[in-house]
Amino acid sequence: MEPLPSSDLDTYASRYYGRGKIWRLQHIASQSTKLRKEALLLAIAETKAETRDVDLYKRLVEQLRETEGDKGNIPLLQGEWETTVMREDSKEVERLETELQRYRHNMIKDSIRMAYGDLGDFQYSKGNLEEALRNYLKMRDYCISSQQITDMCLKVIQCAIILGNYSLVESYVQKAEQTPDISTDEKTQAKLQCALGLAHLSKKKLKAAAERFLQVSFALQDSFNEIIAPEDVSTYGAICALATFDRKELKRKLLDNKAFKEFLELTPNIRELVMDFYFCRYGKFFERLQRTEPDWRLDLYFYSIVDMIMECIRDKALVQYVTPYTCVYLDEMAKVFCTDVVHLQDELAKLITSHQIEARIDSHRKILYATKEKRNSGDVWNDTIMRCNRFVDQAESMLLHLKMLKHRLSIRVASGMEQQQQDHRSTAGRMDVISLNNNNNNRNE
Template sequence: MAYDGNLPAPTFDLDTYANNYQGALLPIRLAHISTHCPSLSRHALSSAIDAAKQGKDVQLYARLHDIADRLGFADLAKMDTAWASKQEEANRRELSRLEGELRGYKNNMIRESIRMGQDDLAAHQLSTGGPVPDPNDPHSQHTSGYNAAYQAYGKMRDYCTTPTHIASMTLRLIYTSLLQAVSSRQAGGSPTMYYNTAVSNAHRIRTIGVKEEEMDRLVPIMNASLGIAYLGNGSYRDAASYLLSTHQDYATLGAVHNTDFPRMVASGNDIAVYGGLCALATMDREQLLTRVLGGPFRFFLELEPHMRKAISLYTTAKYEACLNTLRHYHADWSLDVFLGPHVDLLFARIREKSITAYFSSFSQVSLSSLASTFPPAHTTSSDVQHAMELEALSMIQSGTLAARLDVVNGLLVAPRTEARAATHADAKAAADEVERTLLLRLQRVNAVVAGLEVPRGKGGGAQQAGW
């Protein structure tokens, strides 16, 4: 299934979905849905415009109207120019006031006032979308948009006097990095640099030195942020590891240092889906049973029963039912700004794992039987076997599947193993290990007999032994 702009209607209700989020990412999420799901396009875009109008970001408001114009919604494409002009003027006045106050704080050399002034300025840059880049100056991209907010937050570091101040700044840097990554991808750029920045900032949380009760609130955010950042970069195993380590308190954390991650970035339901898919694509059956279904992460899976069901089906070797369950929610997950670009690759890995696990129980399987259990997507009944043949060949060439392809007879044949030779090799290895152990014991006996062993005193120390 391709990640395109023709996705079917999802299973969730758009208004209920929107109520789970707030902040700058909400209109961006809704804009993403509008450009990928025709059945929800108008509703999502209308909600995105309303959400943007409740904020201060005129640039985002204008981009949403450009999307409406591109999609052919003439009524939504008409901007409220009076509101935009009034808001731009208010933003300029507020920016001038904050910059003036910050200059005054710096002249007075009061570190706490400078830190708070810098925080207010960065928050303003974030809420307004930052300065507009100069089309004639390519370097202005680095100091415009959300980049300006990130740099303003970074300047707080020199004026932080307590670990709590550093923790507050770090959370804002992580949030801004994730916002930069999503905005960059939607603009057609690469989000890799921003996800790497989020990773480096999140790793600093453990070394901040805050009190234990405050660290207990920061660690779930750290794990969730690392999981999302690694997911964005395609490091699915690392993403699964951190997402599965996220404490269940994350879903009910609320605002930490005025940053409500579950509502501003990813909810507990999102963590369940991200972690479940990454784990299903990278972990074996034993790990899924112990770390996912049997570990603390099960709390998140209770929020998404279909994800828990899919993992349970895989662990009980019901691969076809597992893939069908996942396929039913493909549209939902493709409309997520963090997960959407990776859904098809994750599905492909899960499918390859399922085929490999299914085939491991047989010495040979017909391609027609394999195709009936794992029907290839977007194929007609006439070329299903041919598509399965090409898929099996691709898996063999990549080393994913240890098998031989018999094209003439339409069979997938497992490699022959010489059981007799393998038994002889195991026996020889065991004999070598026994011989080595006996030689080491004999050497010790000879050392004791020759008086070469260092005696130990009652305390076991070298001083009591006469050294």
């Protein structure tokens, strides 16, 4: 089946900007034959509007021509635009390099820093990413304030992400996090968390990626949309969490995360996936998951790990389903997980072998038996009653204490001589009572 996005491609592409948008559209064109033409047309338009990358423009038009052949309307290579851009670029690069040399001769540090930044931005727009990165890295020696260091780091990080150099991304995220004023800049912190999340995704470290995306502030908005959109933060964070978190972590770090709920509101389908999984509505969960999976296969960062993510999520759901029971009928479980008994048995056997489930399978009767002793319901009730009784005792004690305080009563423990006198009076009183009782008995006789 040809994967199709659940939303209109033009709407999806509008989340992004510049080279990041083009990059994603190129990926979609390479993955979907039905969407190839539309994706290439959008990429061509963005290339012409937001970059000065003539070579990329030519490649995209040629790809579209190869796809369509003699069919349809194919945009012609616009020689006038190419000529104009190339002529302007030649003058601009000469001007920028002349300025840089003048600033270096005069040793004006701030001007040198800005000149390297301008030269890097120009090369980035032309598609010379390696050259752009070299210029951004040269800015480092001329940064004075913490804000200048942060700006330089973000330029390096963005360029390194597009180049796929994630070791450099991690290095410069660390540099940015060490700047003194970073703790007060929520938007920059959000960008850094996103960058680290993508770095972890590239290494298939799903749990580490989830941790980073769940820490992203909603202040991010569309400020980093050349790399990532808020909807992506919701998807990457939630799905990686489903694949790796246990129930307690899922509740504490995802469901109770007020900041991340704002991201989930942007993606209702992902939000419902999380709720269905947590509340064990597996039928709805897997039905929704199957509808969403094709979108992930078109995603630039998810497509290479979709199979691993799907396997992790399914394994966690199987473990979560069987954990409370001492025995499970496989035919009933197979209906819940939308599969047949034979395939389910193979999945459970794999989980037993990897010690994720402590159980054994009765292949003849098609029943899964837990091998680890589980607490029965009677033990649970007894434990609950005992805890309730303890709570009642503590509550009564506190109420008694409050009443005594209200009536200004206190219990004073006698000490020393007072205790001896009280003991003496108490003993004497008991002797008087005994003597009086004996006299009464004698009279009666």
